[in-house]
Amino acid sequence: xxxxxxxxxxxxxxxxxxxTFLVFIAAIHMYRTHVFQQSSxxxxxxxxxxxxxxxxDSRFFRCAISIDGNTQMDAFFGPSFRKLNLQARVTxxxxxxxxxxxxxxxxxxxxxxxxxxxxxxxxxxRIADTDSQAQxxxxxxxxxxxxxxxxxxxxxxxxxxxxxxxxxxxxxQQIKSHLINKLRLQRxxxxxxxxxxxxxxx
Amino acid sequence: MLQAGIKFIAKAEKWVAEFDVFSIIGxxxxxxxxxxxxxxxxxxxxxxxxxxxxxxxxLRRSPVFWIVMVLIWIPRLVIDWRDNEDHVFFGxxxxxxxxxxxxxxxxxxxxxxxxxWLIGLSFLIATIWKVISPQYYEGELFHxxxxxxxxxxxxxxxxxxxLDASDDQANAKAIIDLRNGxxxxxxxxxxxxxxxxxxxxxxxxxxxxxxGSLGILFLLRSTRILSMIRNSLLMIFAITTYxxxxxxxxxxxxxxxxxxxxxxxxxxxxxxxxxxSALILVLFASRIAxxxxxx
Numbered sequence: 357x358x359x360x361x362x363x364x365x366x367x368x369x370x371x372x373x374x375x376t377f378l379v380f381i382a383a384i385h386m387y388r389t390h391v392f393q394q395s396s397x398x399x400x401x402x403x404x405x406x407x408x409x410x411x412x413d414s415r416f417f418r419c420a421i422s423i424d425g426n427t428q429m430d431a432f433f434g435p436s437f438r439k440l441n442l443q444a445r446v447t448x449x450x451x452x453x454x455x456x457x458x459x460x461x462x463x464x465x466x467x468x469x470x471x472x473x474x475x476x477x478x479x480x481x482r483i484a485d486t487d488s489q490a491q492x493x494x495x496x497x498x499x500x501x502x503x504x505x506x507x508x509x510x511x512x513x514x515x516x517x518x519x520x521x522x523x524x525x526x527x528x529q530q531i532k533s534h535l536i537n538k539l540r541l542q543r544x545x546x547x548x549x550x551x552x553x554x555x556x557x558x
Numbered sequence: 559m560l561q562a563g564i565k566f567i568a569k570a571e572k573w574v575a576e577f578d579v580f581s582i583i584g585x586x587x588x589x590x591x592x593x594x595x596x597x598x599x600x601x602x603x604x605x606x607x608x609x610x611x612x613x614x615x616x617l618r619r620s621p622v623f624w625i626v627m628v629l630i631w632i633p634r635l636v637i638d639w640r641d642n643e644d645h646v647f648f649g650x651x652x653x654x655x656x657x658x659x660x661x662x663x664x665x666x667x668x669x670x671x672x673x674x675w676l677i678g679l680s681f682l683i684a685t686i687w688k689v690i691s692p693q694y695y696e697g698e699l700f701h702x703x704x705x706x707x708x709x710x711x712x713x714x715x716x717x718x719x720x721l722d723a724s725d726d727q728a729n730a731k732a733i734i735d736l737r738n739g740x741x742x743x744x745x746x747x748x749x750x751x752x753x754x755x756x757x758x759x760x761x762x763x764x765x766x767x768x769x770g771s772l773g774i775l776f777l778l779r780s781t782r783i784l785s786m787i788r789n790s791l792l793m794i795f796a797i798t799t800y801x802x803x804x805x806x807x808x809x810x811x812x813x814x815x816x817x818x819x820x821x822x823x824x825x826x827x828x829x830x831x832x833x834x835s836a837l838i839l840v841l842f843a844s845r846i847a848x849x850x851x852x853x
């Protein structure tokens with residue numbers, strides 16, 4: 357089936373279209389990586405794999421929640437937010453971070469209090485959890501101790517989320533984290549059932 | 559036994575030489591799409607495509623077949639672009655190139671041109687990324703990969719660089735503590751022997767050298783000697799890279815493009831590319847077996 361005859365236009369399309377498109381997309385990816393800190397790996401076709409230590413897979417979030425507007429607890433979230441999590445790690449814009457943070461404020465959060473089984477008043481840790489993601493952290497932190505936990509449903513008054521990247525210091529044999537973007541959501545009217553939020557970016 | 563082996567190879571070489579190039583690259587491309595599928599629908603689509611080409615030989619030179627494959631993949635690549643790696647996109651670019659090549663009478667010449675330019679450009683662009691990234695040329699990337707990526711740790715860091723199990727575990731814990739906020743200073747202190755650094759820097763500059771060379775060599779106009787050098791280098795790259803980092807979607811794709819780029823007289827080269835593809839698959843399978851035995 358020969359749709360095109362051999363004139364120069366058809367030859368240009370059949371020979372050059374795909375290589376030109378490849379270069380065009382790769383150039384866009386390169387631009388977005390350098391200007392918007394988009395991940396150099398995957399997430400497109402830029403051929404930037406195995407180029408940088410800082411990329412979407414090595415980026416990670418730290419989240420903290422407050423139920424009274426003051427005292428913060430480390431917060432853990434997981435698979436339910438996979439798509440938004442990936443979006444924000446690939447392109448760490450204010451918009452993507454905001455989308456993730458807004459979704460987190462709509463989730464069901466539980467305060468997990470870890471205490472000594474012999475003495476309930478001896479609180480060993482207090483963290484916020486949704487998606488049961490805190491279990492792994494707690495298992496690692498207390499793997500040589502017998503502890504009890506108590507979970508209570510909580511309402512978020514403020515949420516702070518940070519996206520961090522890493523660099524490798526070859527001289528000191530260290531991996532160092534650095535802040536890429538940060539957002540804090542504070543409920544506009546404390547203790548109100550109406551959920552509207554003030555946003556403060558990095 | 560040696561004589562029998564030589565006879566078998568000679569027969570296989572002849573068979574490959576007589577087989578239509580679009581049949582070979584068609585089968586191999588469907589295999590690449592299967593490796594890139596990451597899901598039931600696209601896996602079944604790739605298997606169905608392969609079966610179609612096997613049982614309907616007339617479709618092996620049909621541009622419509624390849625254009626339809628591209629159109630089915632496009633929504634996934636546009637909507638879920640963040641979830642798809644470079645080799646997935648590259649595989650679809652290649653399908654498009656096959657489809658466009660088959661639309662004219664000079665299909666063999668067109669696909670040879672596309673194969674050469676896609677190989678050359680991908681390596682050249684990858685080299686440019688590395689050369690302009692301090693995180694790469696200062697050695698950070700391969701230090702990180704050798705210590706954190708299980709594919710490197712299993713094949714290189716523990717066996718060759720001598721990283722012992724206790725240091726490996728301590729490093730893993732340090733990285734986990736960094737990620738979950740157990741460190742106050744945002745630093746994970748690692749421990750590893752000096753050979754890790756030597757290997758990291760060697761891999762850093764070897765990769766720039768081989769990828770840069772492939773990029774330049776494939777973009778130069780073909781001569782017999784140039785063709786022999788760059789084909790050999792591409793096969794060496796494929797074996798040494800994909801033995802450690804088994805990204806079959808890339809490895810087999812480069813071999814497919816290598817076959818497509820062969821001139822009519824390069825029958826042995828075509829066979830060597832097929833043999834290298836088989837070797838990559840065997841290395842991958844034996845790696846799985848090793849992992850399962852040690853798990």
